[in-house]
Amino acid sequence: MSYDSAKWEVVIGLEIHCQLATKSKIFSGASTAYGAEPNTQACAVDLALPGVLPVFNKEALRMAVKFGLAVDAKIGLRSVFDRKNYFYPDSPKAYQITQMDHPIVGKGHMDIELENGESKRIGITRAHLEEDAGKSMHGSYHGMTGIDLNRAGTPLIEIVSEPDMRSAKEAVAYMRKIHSLVRYIEISDGNMQEGSFRCDANVSVRPRGQQELGTRAELKNINSFRFVERAINHEIERQIDVIEDGGRVVQETRLYDADKDETRSMRSKEEANDYRYFPDPDLLPVVIDEAYVEQVRQSLPELPEQKKQRYMAEFELSIYDAAVITASRELAAYFEIVAAQCGDAKLSANWVTGELSAKLNKAELEITASKVDAEAFAGLLQRIKDNTISGKIAKEIFEAMWQGEGSADEIIESKGLKQITDSSAIEAMVDEVIANNPEQFAALQAGQDKLMGFFVGQVMKASGGKANPGQVNQLMQKKLKS
Amino acid sequence: MGQDEMKMYHKKTLVELSVLLQAGEVSSVELTEYFLARINAHDKNLNSFISVTETQALAAAEQADAAIKNGTAGPLTGVPIAHKDIFCTEGVRTSCGSKMLDNFISPYDATVVSKLKQAGMVMLGKTNMDEFAMGSSNETSFYGPVKNPWQSDRIPGGSSGGSAAAVAARLAPAATGTDTGGSIRQPAAMCGITGIKPTYGRISRYGMIAFASSLDQAGPMAQSAHDCALLLNAMAGFDDKDSTCLDKEVPDYTAELDKPLSGLRIGLPKEYFGEGLDAEVEKVVRGALDEYKKLGAELIDIELPNSGLSVPVYYVVAPAECSANLSRFDGVRYGYRCENPVDLMDMYTRTRGEGFGAEVKRRIMVGTYALSSGYYDAYYLKSQQLRHKISEDFREAFEKVDVIMGPTAPDTAFKIGEKSDDPISMYLSDIYTIAVNLAGLPGMSVPAGFVEGRPVGLQITGNYFQESQLLNVAHQYQLNTDWHRAIPEDFL
Structure with a gap:
């Protein structure tokens, strides 16, 4: 313009x-x-x-x-x-x-x-x-x-x-x-x-x-x-x-x-x-x-506007997410299956409007031709929700699913991507990272808070992304205070 | 009756021929050959046919004979008929009397044609007509004027002039016609035959080349009302290919023919007996009315105050509709195309300029003008309002009377060329018939006598879907008169 x-x-x-x-x-x-x-x-x-x-x-x-x-x-x-x-x-x-x-x-x-x-x-x-x-x-x-x-x-x-x-x-x-x-x-x-x-x-x-x-x-x-x-x-x-x-x-x-x-x-x-x-x-x-x-009125499906309002009220979606999802009847239907199965509408909305839509756009595919169907997609999100995997790993798994490598669970299993939630295992990794970076740890202890991100990142890296980020954070805080 | 007289099949009505066929006293092939021979002998001069379909006719006749033999025949099986060249006929040229369609072989049959085919009738050929049914004298045909069998220097009426002349000259026992402003009734009157235009919507218009869609209606033309009744039985009825065709049960039109007429209330519109009506024609019509009185009918004077508007209204509505209906003749897909067009506009203008005759072009221009932005309200819309008023006149009249009678045309057949340069005077030839089309009512013309050797028609108009009554009224008259049995001298 x-x-x-x-x-x-x-x-x-x-x-x-x-x-x-x-x-x-x-x-x-x-x-x-x-x-x-x-x-x-x-x-x-x-x-x-x-x-x-x-x-x-x-x-x-x-x-x-x-x-x-x-x-x-x-x-x-x-x-x-x-x-x-x-x-x-x-x-x-x-x-x-x-x-x-x-x-x-x-x-x-x-x-x-x-x-x-x-x-x-x-x-x-x-x-x-x-x-x-x-x-x-x-x-x-x-x-x-x-x-x-x-x-x-x-x-x-x-x-x-x-x-x-x-x-x-x-x-x-x-x-x-x-x-x-x-x-x-x-x-x-x-x-x-x-x-x-x-x-x-x-x-x-x-x-x-x-x-x-x-x-x-x-x-x-x-x-x-x-x-x-x-x-x-x-x-x-x-x-x-x-x-x-x-x-x-x-x-x-x-x-x-x-x-x-x-x-x-x-x-x-x-x-x-x-x-x-x-x-x-x-x-x-x-x-x-x-x-x-x-x-004829009786034969009308729920219209996009009505659906949008319902999503905002029922699932507490943002007007943006609700509008994007309801713009296509097929996308909305996909979303509803995913949300119902994984039990988290907001998570479903984020993933449907985010990763999934991006993938479809890139491949120039309609939702009906998606390489990952709604049930399989819900299977992936369920593993995020139950902390089996992190969001980051989930993206990797989604990519594999798109390539036809199987369901989320199969891929987690075969690639060993299950999230590490065993505190002692994570603590061992935390200790190792601290031991390897004594100067930075001293600086962190001296009040350079922004170094916290560095340590969490290092631990995640050491775990191959599988450590539960929340637990890593908690353990780092604990080490800092001790 | 001698052997020779027995074989004079052209002197028989369709009903009589039907009886002979059913009884096995004549075969359809014999009848078909008989009429083909008559066409061959007489039509060079008369010019009532554009195409004669001898081969197809004989093949159809053989089929009809087989049907008669195996007992699957109906009353019309094997009877020859001629179709006005406005009806599409599969595999046969359908010219509509125009250079524009001189090379057009229709790939399909009009509903009317296929219904009569199914009834077992044998098509002899396609009859001459005014170009695209626009005319009252048959002089606008690309194939030249048809002559009136009664006086060969006279016109046969139009636009179904070929059909009327062919039946009058007994070259065919019956023919189909179409009537937009009088095109069945006026030539029937001028040739001394019987024709009926049914209620608008009674017969399918599918395959009938459109002139003015809201007025066009097909109908039978034959020697007698009884003949017409048999034909109408086969022609009428719903057709899902025509949205304006009414889904209404078709009665047996022969069932009420014998009903006595005592107590019948006949309305005589004063407007139909006033200025413009030839005095001798009036005498003939009054004679017919006297006959009805004798049959027990009551004559009642009525008024149709808006009937004077019918010609001007018609000459806005019909040209307006035709201006769009005839737009498809553009040289693109079928029909005439000018030679070596330099571009699209050249192709359109020369194709249409060369393919249409003067009267067709006149009406297309009048209609285009009437629909033009800025003129639509004053012409087209106004005409529709007046059309409603004309219909109202009839509605009121039919509260007082059962049928309306008067002359079909103000005069007998005029001389070929007499009115060619005077369209207004030509248009007035349909002054009594046009209002019936505008109202969508059924109307008929019945031979009622002669003036100086030229036939005069009595027009009978009925209320909506009262074709049975019209045919009954006409039949009772024909039981008591012989006008409809008269044959022109040259064709005896």
């Missing part, structure tokens, strides 16, 4: 496109599976053959309602599909079926955690159902463009936020929370590489204190958390430069180019399409009742 934030205020709103994890498409029976040969998953309806008609997939409706309930939104009991008209080769009907005036999800909200530990509420304006487009493929097609309609008709919800975010970091935090949520409630795989989760960002700047909003630019084509932050920051700087150079920001759509790390203009407002929305006469309004909504 290289702009003067005392002078400029940034206003950001996001439109997140999230593919719903239905088996078939939103208006046809074709499969939504990713990665098939081009056009093998496009049926007559997806190809927009003459005479075909859309039929709404009720599973997409259920998922959209689920999302609405999860963000505490008003559910549209009567929602209407509209046609959004525009010509593009990957849009086979030359109109997209979407929802304009009557979306399935109305006003809701999502809380994000700020860096200062506070939480901030981001308004969700609406979320509506729509169909995805196909893909244009610019490959070796004899100078022509190839069209793959496998993705055409994949159900999406477009989640539109209020312009409530004030920095790229907040935007990323919000996007992450939504991403976590849709996976939590199992309505999307959230796969960003495959385009299942992507966003457009509306960005504007205004001098701090100004009431009216600045002119916004819409950034398109952002499909990773990293790019969102970079694209927005670039755009902020670009807009401030324009204004500071005496220019005016124009309302336009800009494309983020991840390769060049820049945004460039796609079209201005003047060139903007008139989409000529009107209700799709091929589809009846979607009418649901409270009973249906209630039924």
